[in-house]
Amino acid sequence: MTKPSTEVLIIGAGLSGLAVATFLKHKQPDISLLVLEQNDHPGGAIHSHLEEGYLAEGGAHGFLDNCLESRVLVHEAGLADEVEKAPLSDFARYICLNGKLQCIPQQPGKILRAPLIPMSAKLRVLADLFKKPLPDEPSIAQWVEHRFGKTLLPFADAVFTGTYAGDIKRLKIEAVMPGLCALEKQHGSVLKGLLKKRRLAGKNKKTGLPAMTSFNAGMERLPQAMASGLALNREIMYRTAARSIEQTEHGWLVRTGQLELNCHHLVLALPVNSCLPMLGEQEAFAAPPPPLPSIPEAHIATVALGFTQSAEIPHGFGYLAPESEQRFTLGALFSSQMFPGRAPSGHVLLEALVGGRRHPERLELSDEELINKVYQDLKNLIHLPEAPVFSRVLRPEAGIPQLEAGYTSLLNWRKTLHENNQNLHLCGFGWQGIGINDMHKEAWKMAKRILIGLQNEENEEVENVYF
Numbered sequence: 001m002t003k004p005s006t007e008v009l010i011i012g013a014g015l016s017g018l019a020v021a022t023f024l025k026h027k028q029p030d031i032s033l034l035v036l037e038q039n040d041h042p043g044g045a046i047h048s049h050l051e052e053g054y055l056a057e058g059g060a061h062g063f064l065d066n067c068l069e070s071r072v073l074v075h076e077a078g079l080a081d082e083v084e085k086a087p088l089s090d091f092a093r094y095i096c097l098n099g100k101l102q103c104i105p106q107q108p109g110k111i112l113r114a115p116l117i118p119m120s121a122k123l124r125v126l127a128d129l130f131k132k133p134l135p136d137e138p139s140i141a142q143w144v145e146h147r148f149g150k151t152l153l154p155f156a157d158a159v160f161t162g163t164y165a166g167d168i169k170r171l172k173i174e175a176v177m178p179g180l181c182a183l184e185k186q187h188g189s190v191l192k193g194l195l196k197k198r199r200l201a202g203k204n205k206k207t208g209l210p211a212m213t214s215f216n217a218g219m220e221r222l223p224q225a226m227a228s229g230l231a232l233n234r235e236i237m238y239r240t241a242a243r244s245i246e247q248t249e250h251g252w253l254v255r256t257g258q259l260e261l262n263c264h265h266l267v268l269a270l271p272v273n274s275c276l277p278m279l280g281e282q283e284a285f286a287a288p289p290p291p292l293p294s295i296p297e298a299h300i301a302t303v304a305l306g307f308t309q310s311a312e313i314p315h316g317f318g319y320l321a322p323e324s325e326q327r328f329t330l331g332a333l334f335s336s337q338m339f340p341g342r343a344p345s346g347h348v349l350l351e352a353l354v355g356g357r358r359h360p361e362r363l364e365l366s367d368e369e370l371i372n373k374v375y376q377d378l379k380n381l382i383h384l385p386e387a388p389v390f391s392r393v394l395r396p397e398a399g400i401p402q403l404e405a406g407y408t409s410l411l412n413w414r415k416t417l418h419e420n421n422q423n424l425h426l427c428g429f430g431w432q433g434i435g436i437n438d439m440h441k442e443a444w445k446m447a448k449r450i451l452i453g454l455q456n457e458e459n460e461e462v463e464n465v466y467f
């Protein structure tokens with residue numbers, strides 16, 4: 001067994017771990033760090049699939065360009081020239097209602113003004129001004145119904161199907177949208193809070209709509225590019241799974257199959273359910289055991305279908321179907337409209353999503369059955385006169401963490417853990433959100449925490465020398 005030592009050890013080379021490493025190198029190029037990854041490639045939940053000229057995504061399809069941390073990472077990864085953008089202002093989104101695709105405006109205010117919602121329901125939204133916050137930990141469905149009325153439930157359902165593949169009866173509003181809950185508590189009403197916030201932001205400040213962002217060669221380019229810089233300096237080790245961690249006098253000892261690695265700062269950049277077991281084995285922590293042993297996950301499959309241009313795909317990003325519509329497919333992305341070049345010339349690509357928190361049993365079906373059922377479902381919504389000329393089912397291993405009962409207490413537990421262990425840093429899939437921008441924001445917070453920690457340690461050393 002060898003015992004090398006490094007200032008910062010990061011477990012996990014998904015976007016979170018790579019982002020922490022990239023931020024640290026950017027701020028302190030001579031920092032000594034090492035990333036451990038159990039797979040033979042970086043990226044974790046990100047997986048782009050190129051076949052017969054169709055480029056599909058097994059994981060994330062993109063991220064909005066309204067997050068500074070993500071923009072910095074794209075720049076640091078040297079990918080500015082490979083970026084592809086689909087501005088929200090140019091592309092419509094659809095919701096499946098009463099068996100038809102209905103175009104929905106891109107801004108919540110405009111959704112409320114749209115003819116899609118009856119006048120009585122529009123007036124009901126105003127009841128929010130007088131509603132007291134619900135006690136306990138309301139689900140999104142309870143919260144939306146209480147504040148804005150039942151009619152908005154399918155819209156909320158579509159939003160959280162699109163982001164979490166989740167169930168709004170189980171996802172908790174406080175966990176998923178803490179900002180809105182804070183407005184509700186502070187101002188007694190979400191609408192009042194939003195209006196006040198807007199006034200404070202300044203009437204003349206036009207923020208505009210963000211753009212969905214990806215890369216010419218797919219989302220996989222981002223982790224690949226971040227990892228290649230680290231690989232050049234031998235700062236990343238593949239096929240190396242961390243098995244256990246142990247607190248030492250000066251930091252942490254990480255054991256893999258063959259190695260024992262010492263570090264001052266340890267980053268667990270892992271999905272919540274990979275992180276908790278590693279911490280559960282730890283008895284010497286200055287924190288109580290985690291309040292939950294694990295959190296639920298939603299699994300989905302992407303069914304990529306290629307058609308000739310006889311397919312009449314509506315102009316837009318895609319559509320989502322709320323559960324009340326009882327459809328097989330959760331929704332579909334009109335991928336080659338968002339990002340031209342995702343299908344061979346004269347063809348189009350649709351990527352349909354199946355499964356999710358409510359229908360894990362659908363993932364038991366064979367590829368052939370999935371393709372068939374998705375095609376039949378889509379045919380009822382979109383004019384598809386010819387059968388697909390290309391089909392592929394992508395079944396990502398990663399599940400999407402569900403922020404359900406007990407999640408807020410888990411976050412509070414992490415806060416205590418961080419307060420009591422200044423050189424331990426937890427971030428990654430499901431810690432404080434699930435989207436790529438959430439991951440990058442958390443990664444920057446962890447990098448900042450490490451840099452401040454290292455600075456303080458250095459100052460202590462200086463003090464020791466002089467006094």
Ligand SMILES: Cc1cc2nc3c(=O)[nH]c(=O)nc-3n(C[C@H](O)[C@H](O)[C@H](O)COP(=O)(O)OP(=O)(O)OC[C@H]3O[C@@H](n4cnc5c(N)ncnc54)[C@H](O)[C@@H]3O)c2cc1C
Binds near residue numbers: 058398427437
């Ligand atoms: C199907 C799907 C669709 C999605 N769509 C979108 C989207 O459109 N937009 C969006 O913003 N977000 C989306 N997301 C979320 C986004 O993909 C995640 O936020 C992000 O990829 C999480 O990155 P991570 O590094 O935190 O975790 P991961 O990607 O899970 O990376 C963790 C890494 O740690 C490694 N690892 C685990 N245990 C160990 C160990 N013991 N030792 C060493 N290495 C270990 C794993 O192999 C993995 O590489 C989607 C996610 C999924 C699953």
